[in-house]
Amino acid sequence: MRDLSALLAQMTIEEKVGQLMLLSVNFFGTDTELTGPAQEWGLSPEELSRVGGCLGGKDADTVRKIQEKHLASDRNKIPLMFMNDVIHGFRTIYPINLGLSCSFDPELVGECTRMSAKEAAAGGVHLSFAPMIDLARDARWGRVMESSGEDKILASALGAAQVKAYQGEDLTSSEHIAACVKHFAAYGAGESGRDYNTVDMSERTLREFYLPAYKACIDAGVKMLMTAFNSLNGLPATVNPLLMKQILREEWGYDGVVVSDWGAIYELTVHGVAGDLRDAARLAFDNGCHIDMCSKAYYQNLSRLVREGVIPESDLDDAVMKILTLKDELGLFENPYHGADVEKGYLSPEHRAIARRAATESAVLLKNDGTLPFSKDVRRVAIVGPFADDHGIIGVWASKGKKEESVTVAEGVRALLPNAEIVTARGCGNTHTDTDESGFAEAIELARGADAVIICVGEHAHYGGEANSRTSLDLPGVQAEFVKAITAVNGNSAVLLFNTRPLSLVNIYDASPAILDMFFPGTEGGNAAAELLFGEANPSGKLSMSFPKSVGQCPIYYNRMLSGRPKVSLPDEEYQAFSNGYIDCGSRPLFFFGEGLSYTSFEYKSMELDSHELDASGKIRVSVTVKNTGDRAGKEVVQLYIRDIVSSTIRPVQELFDFCKISLEAGEEKTVVFEITEPRLRFWDAQCRHISEPGEFSLFVGYADHPIISDSFRLVEGK
Numbered sequence: 001m002r003d004l005s006a007l008l009a010q011m012t013i014e015e016k017v018g019q020l021m022l023l024s025v026n027f028f029g030t031d032t033e034l035t036g037p038a039q040e041w042g043l044s045p046e047e048l049s050r051v052g053g054c055l056g057g058k059d060a061d062t063v064r065k066i067q068e069k070h071l072a073s074d075r076n077k078i079p080l081m082f083m084n085d086v087i088h089g090f091r092t093i094y095p096i097n098l099g100l101s102c103s104f105d106p107e108l109v110g111e112c113t114r115m116s117a118k119e120a121a122a123g124g125v126h127l128s129f130a131p132m133i134d135l136a137r138d139a140r141w142g143r144v145m146e147s148s149g150e151d152k153i154l155a156s157a158l159g160a161a162q163v164k165a166y167q168g169e170d171l172t173s174s175e176h177i178a179a180c181v182k183h184f185a186a187y188g189a190g191e192s193g194r195d196y197n198t199v200d201m202s203e204r205t206l207r208e209f210y211l212p213a214y215k216a217c218i219d220a221g222v223k224m225l226m227t228a229f230n231s232l233n234g235l236p237a238t239v240n241p242l243l244m245k246q247i248l249r250e251e252w253g254y255d256g257v258v259v260s261d262w263g264a265i266y267e268l269t270v271h272g273v274a275g276d277l278r279d280a281a282r283l284a285f286d287n288g289c290h291i292d293m294c295s296k297a298y299y300q301n302l303s304r305l306v307r308e309g310v311i312p313e314s315d316l317d318d319a320v321m322k323i324l325t326l327k328d329e330l331g332l333f334e335n336p337y338h339g340a341d342v343e344k345g346y347l348s349p350e351h352r353a354i355a356r357r358a359a360t361e362s363a364v365l366l367k368n369d370g371t372l373p374f375s376k377d378v379r380r381v382a383i384v385g386p387f388a389d390d391h392g393i394i395g396v397w398a399s400k401g402k403k404e405e406s407v408t409v410a411e412g413v414r415a416l417l418p419n420a421e422i423v424t425a426r427g428c429g430n431t432h433t434d435t436d437e438s439g440f441a442e443a444i445e446l447a448r449g450a451d452a453v454i455i456c457v458g459e460h461a462h463y464g465g466e467a468n469s470r471t472s473l474d475l476p477g478v479q480a481e482f483v484k485a486i487t488a489v490n491g492n493s494a495v496l497l498f499n500t501r502p503l504s505l506v507n508i509y510d511a512s513p514a515i516l517d518m519f520f521p522g523t524e525g526g527n528a529a530a531e532l533l534f535g536e537a538n539p540s541g542k543l544s545m546s547f548p549k550s551v552g553q554c555p556i557y558y559n560r561m562l563s564g565r566p567k568v569s570l571p572d573e574e575y576q577a578f579s580n581g582y583i584d585c586g587s588r589p590l591f592f593f594g595e596g597l598s599y600t601s602f603e604y605k606s607m608e609l610d611s612h613e614l615d616a617s618g619k620i621r622v623s624v625t626v627k628n629t630g631d632r633a634g635k636e637v638v639q640l641y642i643r644d645i646v647s648s649t650i651r652p653v654q655e656l657f658d659f660c661k662i663s664l665e666a667g668e669e670k671t672v673v674f675e676i677t678e679p680r681l682r683f684w685d686a687q688c689r690h691i692s693e694p695g696e697f698s699l700f701v702g703y704a705d706h707p708i709i710s711d712s713f714r715l716v717e718g719k
């Protein structure tokens, strides 16, 4: 590591402030990929030469040109750090993270991320604004698409896997980049499922459910953290001392870099907690936000605040030193281009294979009356619906991924069945304004004469992501009618779903013999879909987010509290007087967290505890034996749930304690061992203490609300 103190000592205050500025790439040159409102500030060349970070720039040539020009102009020769949103792949695109999280496979997530880091580094990226691990319990929110779903254990495991995979063991490596965990904190809890919206929750709920995944990423060594747009309990997250000082610094000991989200420091004046940009800059800096992303607050005010003694120059030095240190860890002083190279590995057969496996293992089989898998001996296959032959299944926010490089469903099926006749018809649109049914007739005729029918419906890709919340979870437009019209003429049909969020599928459930959810599967989506539909691959995904029956149930999540009058009558649709149900809908989701079918069957033969008593220093080993009782290989996600039966504070009816995905050949059985220890039983009580309490715990294997084998144990002493 180089002596950065000497460098810092020679810098003027303005040069130090420059290092705290992150500007979009249009300030620097040709590229114009914007992920926020465009800006033009009329910076002088000297002012631009002092800037520390560039947001955007995704090809080696652009990055090299900008870096060269920058280094030639900067007196201190401090390299720019190129930061980008590499969200679900760089050029080889894997499923959107909500889909990938359904793989329940941290290894696979790590492999996808390593591939992404390698390609992004070659494209000149130094840091990715990922993982996004905001807990998501409200499907109306557009950014559930980027999340790892509704459970803290799953989000923590997958977030940590991404951090380690992006960063590797040596950040100077041309195959690794720095990671940035986001959005701190509780961004997914916006009121009414609306983006950027107010968040108000107890500190207990925040700590119990919403914070663990950020902590997991910090424990995994993440180099940067991004603050969220939303307010939390009356204070914008960026200037919320509970988050930024007490929890992040004092309790967690995070000493990495903190960056605001796009314009979030300026937005303090919109929230109304800062009277002007000077106030905003002071507040944000005082709360430990080091980098101002795309706002003028630091640029216009920080130097003066330091000169006036409002901000000690030593604090400014500390912030700048963190950024210089990260640039040094990336090796940028020695090699300011990091991994920027020709298109290394983009879309290589190895990378396409990783993307295909990810798409295959993320898909969730929601319903199957035996129709799937289709026989490969079919002569004629009709592929109908808006996504039948659509490259848009690559998904949005796909970095440098190109639609035309993706494999559509029709292309995938043709490649798998070269001797079959494959006919396609779009049939209808996929947005809520598409009400035209005139295309139904053609699709119905194709379906009528086919041996197998694939009905490709879902949400337009842009229905997910930032600022894209919905008030409905139905299939947009007339797609539900389309599904029913097709299955009415050919029962050998399967619905293939493309969605950015959990959808309400009650309108098509009964009419659909089978429903396979692909989410937005990325570059290899069509090949993965073909392999799954025709049995070359066996679905193994499990939902990482509950699928509601109705948008009126949102937010809905599996680890709910009971209330004093829970609705317990079954069937779920039945009205139960004086209960916390609804008069017009059940209170359970249509599809549960952890749910997903397979083409084979698994028998949970036993769950054995080596003890039924646990003390503060001991552990209980839970051995679960699962057998593949079907006639084909498959993968199963063994899920262990736990419940604290009586506690000083109300506890969820069930919580995912741990999970493990295993592969089983036909007839094979394996035993998975989970370990329960007292620290893993701790929770945040009503006084916001992180404690465990002695008492009875029940546990089961299966999936949410669907225990297969149950047992219990006692914690004899709490902490």
Ligand code: GLC
Binding pocket: 035, 036, 055, 085, 129, 182, 261, 262, 466
């Ligand atoms: C956007 C997003 C954030 C992203 C940033 C930079 O507004 O909220 O997730 O990383 O700006 O593009």
